[in-house]
Amino acid sequence: MEEFIERLLPVSIFNELVSKCDISRLTEIRLRAQKPLYFAENGRYQKLLPEYIVSDQDIKSVLAVATKSSLYAYNSSILDGFISYDGGIRIGISGEGVIKNGNLSSIKNITSLCIRIPHYIDIKDVRINELINHFDNTLILSRPGLGKTTLLRYMIRHLSDEGFNILVLDERGELSGMSMGKENINLGECSDTVLGIPKLQAYASQVRSMRPDIIASDEIFGEKEVECILDCIRCGVKILATVHSGDPEILKKNSIYNKLLQYVRYIVLIKGIGNIDKIIDLRRG
Amino acid sequence: MLDLILGGMLCFISTYIGITGKLYYDKRYRFLKDFVAFLQDLKDNMVYSKDNLISIADKFVQQNKGDICKALVLYKEILAKGENTEKNIKDIFDYKYLKKGERAFVNEFFLTLGTLDYDNQIAKVNLTMVQAEKLRDKAEKDSKTTGAVLSKLGLLAGIAIMLIMA
Numbered sequence: 090m091e092e093f094i095e096r097l098l099p100v101s102i103f104n105e106l107v108s109k110c111d112i113s114r115l116t117e118i119r120l121r122a123q124k125p126l127y128f129a130e131n132g133r134y135q136k137l138l139p140e141y142i143v144s145d146q147d148i149k150s151v152l153a154v155a156t157k158s159s160l161y162a163y164n165s166s167i168l169d170g171f172i173s174y175d176g177g178i179r180i181g182i183s184g185e186g187v188i189k190n191g192n193l194s195s196i197k198n199i200t201s202l203c204i205r206i207p208h209y210i211d212i213k214d215v216r217i218n219e220l221i222n223h224f225d226n227t228l229i230l231s232r233p234g235l236g237k238t239t240l241l242r243y244m245i246r247h248l249s250d251e252g253f254n255i256l257v258l259d260e261r262g263e264l265s266g267m268s269m270g271k272e273n274i275n276l277g278e279c280s281d282t283v284l285g286i287p288k289l290q291a292y293a294s295q296v297r298s299m300r301p302d303i304i305a306s307d308e309i310f311g312e313k314e315v316e317c318i319l320d321c322i323r324c325g326v327k328i329l330a331t332v333h334s335g336d337p338e339i340l341k342k343n344s345i346y347n348k349l350l351q352y353v354r355y356i357v358l359i360k361g362i363g364n365i366d367k368i369i370d371l372r373r374g
Numbered sequence: 375m376l377d378l379i380l381g382g383m384l385c386f387i388s389t390y391i392g393i394t395g396k397l398y399y400d401k402r403y404r405f406l407k408d409f410v411a412f413l414q415d416l417k418d419n420m421v422y423s424k425d426n427l428i429s430i431a432d433k434f435v436q437q438n439k440g441d442i443c444k445a446l447v448l449y450k451e452i453l454a455k456g457e458n459t460e461k462n463i464k465d466i467f468d469y470k471y472l473k474k475g476e477r478a479f480v481n482e483f484f485l486t487l488g489t490l491d492y493d494n495q496i497a498k499v500n501l502t503m504v505q506a507e508k509l510r511d512k513a514e515k516d517s518k519t520t521g522a523v524l525s526k527l528g529l530l531a532g533i534a535i536m537l538i539m540a
Contacts, residue, residue: 096456149489154456156488159426164492187493195491 090206090273093176097204099150102126105137116362117234118204122148132234132362151202155180167196173285176273177207177266207266209274210236210363212243217357220368221247224303225354226322229331230340236362237331238263238307242274244329245305249277255329256301257282258291264307280305292317296326306330312345322352337369381539385532392528399520401441401471403513408442409480410510413503420496427488428453441469449484460485476509 091112095103098118106112110130117129122145126137155174156163163172172180184199220227221244229237229244242264249255257280259265265282266273272282281299283291288306292314296304304321306314309330318328332340337356340346350371358366412434419430431446431453448466452458467480483502490498 150456153458153489157426157428158453158456158458158488159428160488160490161420161492161495162424162426164424167491187491189493195493197491197494 090176093174093178094206097151097154097174097178099147102137102141102147105141109135109137114208115206116208117206118202120148120151120202120204122200129234132236148199148202151180151204152182152199164195168193171261173262175266177263179205179207179261179263181205205263207242207263207274208239208362209242209246210239212240212363212365214363214365216365216368217244218247220244220355220357221251224248224253224327224329226328226352227330227355227357228349228353229329229357229359230334230337231359232335233333235359236364237333237359239362240357240359240365241305241307241329241331242276245280246275246277248303248329249280252279253302254300255280255303255305256295256299258286258288258295258304258306259284260286260288260291264305289313289317292321296321296324301326303327303329308333315345315349318349319352328353377539381536384535384539388532388535389528392525392531395520395524395528396517396522398471399513399517399524402473402476403510403517405441405469405471406476406506406510406513408438408440410503410506411438412442412446413499413506417496417499417503420492420499441471445469453488458485458488479505479509 094106094112094115098106106115106118106128110128114130115128116132117134119127119129119134120143122143124143125139126141126143127134128137129135152160152172155172160167166172167182170181170183172182174180181203182196182199183201184196186193187195187197217240227244229240231237245255245257245264255277257264257276259267259282262284264274265276265280265284267282267284276282281295281301283295286295292304295301304318304326306318306328307330309315309318309332318330322328332346334340334346337358341350353371356369356371358369360366415434416430419425419433425433428450431450435443435446435450445466449458449463452462452466463485464481467484468477469480472480479502483498486498487495
């Protein structure tokens with residue numbers, strides 16, 4: 090992973106990061122034009138240097154490497170707010186929207202980048218191992234940045250190694266870190282990764298063609314996706330997914346997600362990377 | 375005898391100068407013609423296949439010849455290393471047969487290429503193509519008129535010198 094980060098960042102920033110943190114624990118780097126650079130080590134944010142201000146050139150340089158100097162070629166991805174880079178690194182972007190005929194046509198003058206670095210962490214928690222041994226439909230819940238995706242990866246790998254056929258819907262390349270057809274993060278022996286295909290399309294086509302036991306999806310969002318998941322559950326496929334939410338009660342009050350909760354067995358609440366808060370068995374209450 | 379040898383040498387030099395003058399105009403035209411062809415290729419790829427610049431340049435180089443291809447080979451290399459700096463671009467695209475303003479025009483295009491969002495990049499390619507076509511047409515005219523005149527003049531002057539010396 091370090092080589093991908095080294096290639097992506099300007100030399101001066103990378104050297105400073107190496108001197109200030111353990112790159113293997115780096116989870117996020119935030120570049121905002123004309124503002125200080127922040128990075129997160131295991132989810133904790135720090136300023137790189139008080140006097141270092143991110144320049145427009147720093148942002149252009151990262152974008153040039155991430156897009157192989159072909160920003161235009163990433164337009165559809167940019168419209169979704171991110172660029173996928175090698176090794177499963179996802180770069181969230183924000184800038185100025187260009188509206189054409191009432192629709193967002195492209196984003197120009199990009200001023201902020203949120204570089205998210207994927208991790209595989211061995212989670213030593215018996216409750217998770219129990220959950221894997223008695224797997225049923227599971228949602229992983231937390232606020233952003235607390236390690237939902239990390240736990241999802243861990244569970245995918247272990248369920249997959251247990252012999253479950255897991256279909257990994259990796260729209261942004263973040264779960265598998267796949268680049269050039271090579272999985273950079275081990276997701277186990279029986280996982281099948283669907284890379285770069287919009288999830289809503291993948292649910293319908295891949296369930297029929299790949300016959301999964303479990304579908305894994307990161308950051309489910311909105312009514313359409315929930316409907317797709319309910320269809321999969323109806324077909325007998327189990328679901329393992331993450332949702333941005335700090336509180337399951339809020340989820341229950343939401344009519345869209347409440348429909349999904351009728352079919353979910355476990356809710357995993359986490360309070361930090363690799364740190365499980367509690368597991369709620371909805372059948373037991 | 376010595377006059378004849380000297381006359382022959384001066385005739386050769388004069389013809390050489392004329393041909394070199396023509397070559398300058400021909401090379402300038404060829405480069406701008408190929409630049410326009412590259413822009414057309416670039417636009418098609420950007421709009422339809424959305425390939426990245428390295429693969430667009432790669433395909434162009436494989437299907438074409440000429441000095442612009444030599445420059446594009448080097449351009450691909452700096453793109454792959456993420457070293458498309460102003461200096462490197464200038465080193466590659468400062469083609470000596472172009473006029474000063476033409477060089478600046480080509481350099482500026484390659485410097486911004488790949489850094490703009492989709493809409494602006496397409497608009498930039500379109501605008502550059504219109505301007506490049508004008509430059510190409512002017513270069514073609516110069517090659518057919520001034521270039522041809524120079525080569526003929528060189529040869530005629532050489533013959534004249536030979537005759538005078540003889």
